[in-house]
Amino acid sequence: MKRKLMDILACPIDKHYPLQLHVFEEKEEIVEGIIICPKCLRWYPIRDEIPEMLPDELREEKDELPFLRKWKDKIPQKIISEGKPFNLKKETEKKKG
Numbered sequence: 745m746k747r748k749l750m751d752i753l754a755c756p757i758d759k760h761y762p763l764q765l766h767v768f769e770e771k772e773e774i775v776e777g778i779i780i781c782p783k784c785l786r787w788y789p790i791r792d793e794i795p796e797m798l799p800d801e802l803r804e805e806k807d808e809l810p811f812l813r814k815w816k817d818k819i820p821q822k823i824i825s826e827g828k829p830f831n832l833k834k835e836t837e838k839k840k841g
Contacts, residue, residue, distance in 0.1 A: 755781035
C-alpha cells in the first residue's frame with residue numbers, strides 16, 4: 745500500500761477521517777501494517793501490500809485473530825484489548841489470571 749492512500753481513506757463504518765497508520769514491514773510500499781479508526785476503534789489489516797477495509801459482517805474471526813497475535817507487540821494495547829470487530833481481550837485476561 746502506498747502511504748499517500750492514507751490521504752483519502754476514511755473508516756468504512758463511521759466515515760471518520762483521518763485514520764491512524766502503524767507500519768510493521770515496508771519496502772517500496774507498506775507490506776504489513778494496520779489502519780486504525782481512533783473514533784470507533786475498528787482496525788483494518790494491511791497484508792501483502794493490500795489494505796483490507798471490509799465491514800464487520802464480511803470479516804472472519806479465524807482470519808483476523810492470527811494477524812493480531814502475530815503483530816501484538818507492535819499494535820496499540822487499546823486495539824489488542826478493545827479493538828473491533830475482534831480483539832485479544834480474552835487471551836490477555838487468561839494470561840493475567
